[in-house]
Amino acid sequence: MSSLIEVNHLSRQFGHHCAVDDVSFSLNKGEVLGFLGPNGAGKSTTMKMICGNLTPTVGEIKINGYDIIDQPKLAKAELGFLPEIPPVYPDLTVDEYLRYCAKLHGLRKHAIKLSVERGKLKCGLSDMGHRLIGNLSKGYQQRVGIAQAILHNPSVIILDEPTVGLDPIQILEIRELIRELGNEHSVILSTHILPEVQHSCSRVQIIHHGKLVLNEPVEGLSRRMTSSSLIVRFRQQPNEEVLQNVPNITALEALDTGQYLIQHTQGTSISETIVELSVTNNWGLLELTPQQHDMEQIFLSLTQHSNNHE
Numbered sequence: 001m002s003s004l005i006e007v008n009h010l011s012r013q014f015g016h017h018c019a020v021d022d023v024s025f026s027l028n029k030g031e032v033l034g035f036l037g038p039n040g041a042g043k044s045t046t047m048k049m050i051c052g053n054l055t056p057t058v059g060e061i062k063i064n065g066y067d068i069i070d071q072p073k074l075a076k077a078e079l080g081f082l083p084e085i086p087p088v089y090p091d092l093t094v095d096e097y098l099r100y101c102a103k104l105h106g107l108r109k110h111a112i113k114l115s116v117e118r119g120k121l122k123c124g125l126s127d128m129g130h131r132l133i134g135n136l137s138k139g140y141q142q143r144v145g146i147a148q149a150i151l152h153n154p155s156v157i158i159l160d161e162p163t164v165g166l167d168p169i170q171i172l173e174i175r176e177l178i179r180e181l182g183n184e185h186s187v188i189l190s191t192h193i194l195p196e197v198q199h200s201c202s203r204v205q206i207i208h209h210g211k212l213v214l215n216e217p218v219e220g221l222s223r224r225m226t227s228s229s230l231i232v233r234f235r236q237q238p239n240e241e242v243l244q245n246v247p248n249i250t251a252l253e254a255l256d257t258g259q260y261l262i263q264h265t266q267g268t269s270i271s272e273t274i275v276e277l278s279v280t281n282n283w284g285l286l287e288l289t290p291q292q293h294d295m296e297q298i299f300l301s302l303t304q305h306s307n308n309h310e
């Protein structure tokens with residue numbers, strides 16, 4: 001598989017603080033890569049370096065074979081970037097702004113009209129050309145930000161926290177747009193929101209305190225999120241001894257009347273047995289909820305794991 005982005009041993013210091021610490025990864029053609037990490041993990045710093053907006057302290061970045069430091073024009077022609085704060089001008093109309101960006105991308109006069117129309121179409125802005133950007137909702141302003149990033153039809157699109165500050169419906173719309181962009185471009189999506197990665201990405205990398213701690217297909221992340229505990233609730237008080245003797249149950253903790261937190265052996269499923277027991281004994285099963293690890297727990301397990309190997 002050919003790599004569109006190659007990042008090798010990338011680091012960035014701010015004074016004594018190491019914001020990005022020896023990060024290496026690649027982006028392959030057709031991938032939507034989630035770059036996931038909590039606030040301050042080093043995501044934006046990495047994105048800015050890849051886009052040539054910030055010089056690395058150490059390391060090498062190649063975009064479709066072009067070095068971002070030595071061949072910035074050629075490298076940047078392959079990239080579209082939406083920074084964390086969309087670089088839109090509120091006093092311009094959507095058309096004026098996109099035409100201006102197309103010029104900045106170096107498109108020729110006859111190509112500008114076409115690329116602006118195509119950008120608007122892809123981002124659901126076809127009817128918005130004459131609207132002032134300052135009067136658009138935050139979700140539509142974000143669409144304008146994405147449209148400017150794709151005007152020159154780049155091979156790679158980099159989106160830094162594209163759903164921050166949007167309402168739930170706008171978030172769903174932008175996630176859908178990212179998925180659609182992934183059909184024609186390779187995408188890096190930087191975010192601290194786990195479901196965003198699960199919805200839009202094919203692969204995930206987790207960055208924590210400037211270091212990459214995970215790089216795997218997104219299905220692997222979903223597996224890691226599955227924990228080995230369930231919450232169950234019954235209408236009738238169940239026989240706790242019977243429950244405790246179910247194979248693979250390792251702990252039973254009463255949370256409320258008829259409600260329990262059940263721990264079981266990792267990799268086993270006990271749901272079917274619980275349902276069968278409840279029906280046989282007429283306990284009246286009201287709830288059976290598998291517990292999910294949240295991102296903080298995943299970070300903890302990953303970093304503890306890497307610490308154990310240091």
Ligand SMILES: Nc1ncnc2c1ncn2[C@@H]1O[C@H](COP(=O)(O)OP(=O)(O)OP(=O)(O)O)[C@@H](O)[C@H]1O
Nearest residue numbers: 014017019037038039040041042043044045046192
């Ligand atoms: N220009 C700067 N000068 C000094 N420190 C900086 C600078 N830019 C970033 N940092 C620090 O580097 C670390 C990583 O910041 P970065 O913005 O890359 O994180 P992030 O993962 O994008 O987080 P967020 O989601 O909050 O933007 C933080 O501790 C931040 O305070």
